[in-house]
Amino acid sequence: SDRLEKLKALTFQRELGSYHDKTGRVVALTKALATKLSTDDEHIDRALEAARMAKCDLRTLMVGEFPELQGIMGGEYLKREGAHDEVWQAVKEHYRPVGADDAIPSTPMGCLLSLCDKLDTVAGCFAVGLIPSGSKDPLALRRAGQGIVRILWEQGWAFTPMDLAAAALRAVGAKATKPEAETTGALLAFFKDRVAYQLELAGYAGSVRRSALATGWEDLADLKARCEALSAFAEDARFASLAQSAKRIGNILKDETACGDFDSALLVQGEEKVLAEQLAKVEAAADQQALLAALADLAGPLEAFFNAVMVKCDDPALRAARLSLLHRLRQAFLRVA
Structure with missing residues (x-):
């Protein structure tokens, strides 16, 4: 025209x-x-x-x-x-x-x-x-x-x-x-x-913003869902304990090469067997709210695990299984923050 x-x-x-x-x-x-x-x-x-x-x-x-x-x-x-x-x-x-x-x-x-x-x-x-x-x-x-x-x-x-x-x-x-x-x-x-x-x-707290952005920012719908879930979860008393455990897992895995595949039958202590069972529930979570709820339930088992289990033990197969368990847990954390 x-x-x-x-x-x-x-x-x-x-x-x-x-x-x-x-x-x-x-x-x-x-x-x-x-x-x-x-x-x-x-x-x-x-x-x-x-x-x-x-x-x-x-x-x-x-x-x-x-x-x-x-x-x-x-x-x-x-x-x-x-x-x-x-x-x-x-x-x-x-x-x-x-x-x-x-x-x-x-x-x-x-x-x-x-x-x-x-x-x-x-x-x-x-x-x-x-x-x-x-x-x-x-x-x-x-x-x-x-x-x-x-x-x-x-x-x-x-x-x-x-x-x-x-x-x-x-x-x-x-x-x-x-x-x-x-x-x-x-x-x-x-x-x-x-x-x-x-x-x-959008009014999210600084800790929520930093945690959510650290694991990805380009998918805005996913980012929004994670921020909403984290904001709700931040009020939960288990959040601080879980955050410390996540940091500890990161430090343990920092110099290790761990894969996600492990044989749970190799685990011997009750605390690590409970943690492996909880991990299955976390990985089955379908959305951010369900995932965070499942992660929150990990706070107690994780604390018990670190109090009772020596991750880097002398048995190579058991050590690899424990490292792989922690690697899978870390991947679950990274789905949120």
């Missing part, structure tokens, strides 16, 4: 091209993600229409006079032209969230459009070396990155920030001026910081 053509004369960023170029990248991203979220072709087509029209209001007199209305006016114009409700609402809200106190878009399509627009901005700028440092962030990339994380966090979509960033970098393609490995490394650190800040915004 004429409105899309007019975007060719409006520069987004020198290396990354015009807003017409940006629109093309956002449409490509939207198509890649929409097809993973929906099998409804009409729904996908509407998402692509919203992506194509999202920036067209930038060339209108109204937005020229009142820049703060960008997106809002685009949605209003489309509404008056008879666009589908999903399309004009998505365009109207695609700049959201504009800050920590602002809500994400109210519709899934609006969230998708906002996500793709922000992804293109962040990945594109990183690809040409425009990376925030210290207090300097003239392009508000941290705010855009936080918006990406919040949308993923609140929608519960099964996308990782780095998978999304990789898709956005593919869309940037030859316009990138920095090596891909360098850009990917910078984006990894950037999104890890944004995820850590999201946990802080």
